[in-house]
Amino acid sequence: MSNEIKFSGLRACFWPITAHESKKIIPLASLMFFVLFNYTILRDIKDSLILTAPGCGSESFSFLKLWGTLPFAIIIMGLYSKASLVLSRPNLFRATVIMFVTFFTVFGFVIFPNADILHASPEWITTTAHQYPNFRYVIALVGNWSYSLFFIFAELWGNIALSVLFWQFANEITKISEARRVYPLLGLIANVGGFLAGQGLVVLAKSTKHLPEADRWAYSMKWVILALVICACTVLYIHHWIVTRIMTDATLYDPDTQGAKKKKVKLSFMQGMKAVFSSQYIGFLVILPLAYGITINFVEATFKNQVKIMFKTPTDIMEFYGNYSSITSTVTAVLMIIGANLTRLFSWRFCALATPVMTLVAGSLFFAILLLQEKTSCVLSSLAISPITISVYLGVALIALSKGTKYALFDPTKEMAYIPLDDDLRTQGKAAVDGVGGRLGKSGSGIIQQTFFLVSATATQMSIAPYLAMLLVGFCLIWIISVSKLSVLFEKARAEKNM
Structure with missing residues (x-):
């Protein structure tokens, strides 16, 4: 007989937690809230800095992610692995968060106020970029090094504080019987944090409108950095409280039970490729995250180019991104609640097709409006609406829907696809999909866009938009075909195991 606790009504949707479990779940949810609060602020501020830095633009993101974020992630995760052999898990968590707190504090109160002195001059960036036009975006990123x-x-912070630190800690203290009830709740809490962080940036931007732009941006950055540091310190405090109060309570934490969880298998990239080509099922499955990563990045990179054209100052961009984050968080939360019911009521194929179809429709519509700006400008001007305004706010709506569908339906159906597999294939397949599909999805879009920029000295985000639109349609169609093929194999595997 199952010992799983049952809830009904609204409580089953919004708080499927017993009174005794609340002592653990409330601080755990608070921990995720502050991690996601910082994540949202950082995501919005980093884009505001790069979009308005001399010589930079939306074209810079693909270079920065591939040649900056990826090498740093490899180095820091290597150090993290080494430190894990020396430090206890709680101390490793603290040391990693303190590393981020130290950097953001030094940046906010030492480096940023002296950026004009520490950075290359705009004249040097412009002159050097003219000498080496194919590398103009790399030169601008080096010139604005901080x-x-x-x-x-x-x-x-998103890759390590959220994906590694938080989820490792959550998996460590959460029982398997609790996870199905708790983890969806954590997703909703995360979106509340994203919404409030976005609105915090909006309030900050509006409260400084009376100041000159240079002072306005400097004042905003001081408060942003202060908020980041306070939230990170709050994360440290909550983590310490859980370690000392929860992990010492045998009724809430059983190290023997938690230790029984299977350790996640990691494969090298080449081992992942071997697993992909040895199984048709895994081959179709790996296309899902790969196609999503490439297509959503095509849309986002072009969308950010339009944001830079519409908003000229970093504070205005910060305010816009604050509203954008709040809208995305709200849409995602609503779709997550709806998605939980859709996966129960409709077939796997129907739910799995929702994300590629939404991405295809939303992406195609976004690029169509963008590429037809000149033809529609006369009609829109008579309505007192500029084409750039339409493309930006349409982009907000479409990206929010695509991301919301991803979290609500893409992730659950992808995880469901592993269920009918044998234990060995399930374990190796998940490692292969995360390793190959995840990596190529994140870097593939950047590599494609960089190829255009490096080959042509005059290429811009707008000039390559028609090619990105065609590639988006192509990848979405491959994605849809893969889901259809995979659904046949999925239903066949379920039938064989009477699931």
Whole structure:
């Protein structure tokens, strides 16, 4: 007989937690809230810095992610692995968070106020870029080195503080019987943190409108850095409280039970490729995250180019991104609640097709509006609406829907696809999909865009937009075909195991 606790009504949707479990779940949810609060602020600020830095633009992101974030992530994760052999898990968590706190504090109160002195002059960046036009975006990123470094650490907060530190800690203290009820709740809490962080940036930007732009941006950055440091210190305090109060309570934490969880298998990239080509099922499955990563990055990179055209100052961009984050968090939370019911009521194929179809429709519509700006400008001007305004706010809506569908349906259906597999294939397949599909999805878009920029000295985000639109349609169609093929194999595997 199952010992799983049952809830009904609204409580089953919003708080499927017993009173005794609340002592553990409330601080754990608070921990995720502050991690995601910082993640949202960092995501919005890093884009504001790079989009308005001399010589930089949306074209810079693909270079920075591939040649900055990726090498730093490899180095820091290597150091993390070495430190894990010496430090206890709680001390490793603290040391990693303190590393981020130290960098953001030094950046905010030492480097940023003296950026004009520490950075290359705009004249040097312009002159050198003219001498080496194919590398103009790399030159600008080197010239604005501290902004590039802030971007890298902001990206790593998501990769390390959220994906590694938080989820490892959550997996360590959460029982398997609790995870199905607790983890969806944590997703909703995360979106509340994202919404409030976005609105915090909006309030900050509006409260400084009376100041000159240089003072306005400097004042905003001081408060942003202060908020980041306070939230990170709060993360340290909550983590310490859980370690000393929860992990010493045998009714809430059983190290023997938690230790029984299977250790996640990691494969090298080549081992992952071998697993992909040895199984048709895994081959179709790996296309899902690969196609999503490439297509959403095509849209986001072009969208950010339009944001830079519409908003000229970093504070205005910060305010816009604050509203954008709040909208995305709200849409995602609503779709996550809806998605939980859709996966129960409809077939796997129907739910798995929702994300590629949404991305195809949303992406195609975004690029169509963008590429037809000149033809629609006369009609829109009569309505007192500029084409750039339409493309930016349409981009907000479409990206929010695509991301919301991803979290609500893409992730659950991808995880469901592993269920009917044998234990060995399930374990190796998941490692292969995360390793190959995840890596190529994140870097593939950047490599494609960089090829255009490096080959042509005159290429810009707008000039390559028609090619990105065609590639987006192609990848989405491959994605849809893969889901259809995979659904046949999925249903066949379920039937064989009577699931």
